[in-house]
Amino acid sequence: MGDDIKIDYLKPPVQKMPSLLETMKKNKMPVFNFKTFSRPLTFKELADKEEVEKLHSDWAKVMRKEAQNHIPLYNPDPNISKKFFQEVVKTAERLNCKSEDLAAAMYRESHFDPQISSSSGKYKGLIQMDKQAFKLALEHAVKTGNKRIDPKMTYDKYAKLPREQQIKYAEAYLKFRIDEAGLTGKKINGGQLYVLIHVPSHIDNPKEVRKHQAYIAKAKKVPSEINKI
Numbered sequence: 473m474g475d476d477i478k479i480d481y482l483k484p485p486v487q488k489m490p491s492l493l494e495t496m497k498k499n500k501m502p503v504f505n506f507k508t509f510s511r512p513l514t515f516k517e518l519a520d521k522e523e524v525e526k527l528h529s530d531w532a533k534v535m536r537k538e539a540q541n542h543i544p545l546y547n548p549d550p551n552i553s554k555k556f557f558q559e560v561v562k563t564a565e566r567l568n569c570k571s572e573d574l575a576a577a578m579y580r581e582s583h584f585d586p587q588i589s590s591s592s593g594k595y596k597g598l599i600q601m602d603k604q605a606f607k608l609a610l611e612h613a614v615k616t617g618n619k620r621i622d623p624k625m626t627y628d629k630y631a632k633l634p635r636e637q638q639i640k641y642a643e644a645y646l647k648f649r650i651d652e653a654g655l656t657g658k659k660i661n662g663g664q665l666y667v668l669i670h671v672p673s674h675i676d677n678p679k680e681v682r683k684h685q686a687y688i689a690k691a692k693k694v695p696s697e698i699n700k701i
Contacts, residue, residue: 520561524558527572528552531557531584532550533695535548535584543583547583547588548584548585556635557571560639563639563640567643567646567665569662569664570661573662573665573688577599577662577665577688577691578642579691579694580687581598585598585635586635588600596631597631597642601641603627606627606645609645613644618644618647621641646669649668649675652672655675661681662685662692663681663684663685663688664681666685
């Protein structure tokens with residue numbers, strides 16, 4: 473045989489295929505950005521968001537109107553924050569009551585003014601706690617492992633907190649009263665909630681609860697009637 477013939481097969485040139493991202497950009501197709509992607513809200517989160525929006529819209533309107541009309545005794549904040557009403561919704565969920573009832577109760581007590589004091593100077597804040605109520609709230613919060621509050625908080629410092637922070641101590645007090653009354657885990661209606669704020673010793677008195685329910689019902693109508701003022 474003759475010499476073996478070595479055939480050098482030509483290899484086709486390697487072509488780099490454009491990436492999917494490059495193709496999408498070249499053709500001006502929308503590009504999904506995973507870095508900025510946020511998951512869809514759950515049904516509960518959507519419901520909570522709507523609840524916050526409604527509370528803020530309703531009561532901010534009231535605060536603006538009261539600020540214009542110079543309501544005596546109170547210092548209405550026309551710029552009351554949406555964050556505060558986010559806290560109201562979260563607090564109401566933990567207390568097992570309606571957020572609209574909690575907002576109405578705080579409106580009746582303080583018009584959402586965290587620095588307000590009673591005429592005697594004894595009661596202060598969103599739900600008008602005195603020093604003894606604050607002490608009970610703090611002790612119960614520490615005992616039950618409530619990490620949302622500062623166990624070293626003093627009454628004077630509490631009275632100067634912004635409403636977004638002060639509400640945590642109002643919650644601690646209400647939680648103490650709910651547990652004390654044997655209502656833990658039960659649905660709290662507006663009348664019960666306001667009795668626990670106003671006259672907790674009457675929580676087992678149906679007549680007193682009904683009377684305070686009427687107070688809450690009247691306060692809840694304020695946003696829809698504010699334009700009549």
